[in-house]
Amino acid sequence: MAETKLQAESRTEFGKGAARRIRRADKVPAVLYGHGTDPVHITLPGHDTFLALKHGGANALLSIEVGGKSHLTIPKQVQRDPIKGFLEHLDLLVVRKGEKVVVDVPVHVVGDPAPETLVVTEHPSVSVEAEATHIPEYIEVSVEGAEVGTQILAKDLDLPRGSEVQLEEDALVVNVTHAPTAEEVEEELAEAEAEVGIEREESEEEAAEGGAATEESEGEEKSEEE
DSSP states (O other): OOOEEOOEOOOOOHHHHHHHHHHHEEEEEEEEEEEEEEEEEEEEHHHHHHHHHHOTTTTEEEEEEEETTEEEEEEEEEETTTTTTEEEEEEEOOOOOTTTTEEEEEEEEEEEEOOEEEEEEESSEEEEEOOOOOOSOEEEEEETTTOOOOOEEGGGOOOOTTTTTTTTTTTEEEEEEEOOOEEEEEEEEHHOOOOOOOTOOHHHHHHHHHHHHHHHHHHHHHHOOO
16 A cells, blocks of 8 residues: 655644634644654644545555654544544554554445345455555455355455454355345335334325225125115
8 A cells, every 4th residue: 555645743732622723724633653652743734634545545554744754654543524524633553664453444345246136245344454554445355146145254355465354264244145025125114113113104005995995895785785
């Protein structure tokens, strides 16, 4: 994974008010820590940092330049605004080339399975131990032509050399099952609603069918009386 260089500034103001002022200036408050050193509080350029995380993913390799020193880091925690999505704060772990770290790597499912199947991703991401400078951006899993019953386990994942999945070998990652019919989905939904006490209103079609059945029944009773 290529590293992205970001020019940072030392930060001496703290608290919510200071953080708001930093973000209004299109910057992001952050902290560097790791290898037994004292945390270093910094601000990062907002737009450049956003792009670095967008292109490099959750495990982007960032080279932070601050105070004449360069720190190789990976994001350990990224806080975003829940509505607008802008960066609020970053925790950056200082790493060294050749050092191994444990990170979560997303699973990307590609390909079209066999007809009438449903692909269930049991693990949208998996924990992986990898060299800090060779963290995979994602793990690709192909389900092209996969039939019902196909299962991709942790031991089946294709990883870069030197990387290891931190899961049991037989842990199920992707499962190909039978796609439920519309009737099965409707039945499951009705059962779920009944369990929580939700009463369904009759649809116009159901009401019409019910009305027709009532009229038919009344017609039969009238014929018997005659």
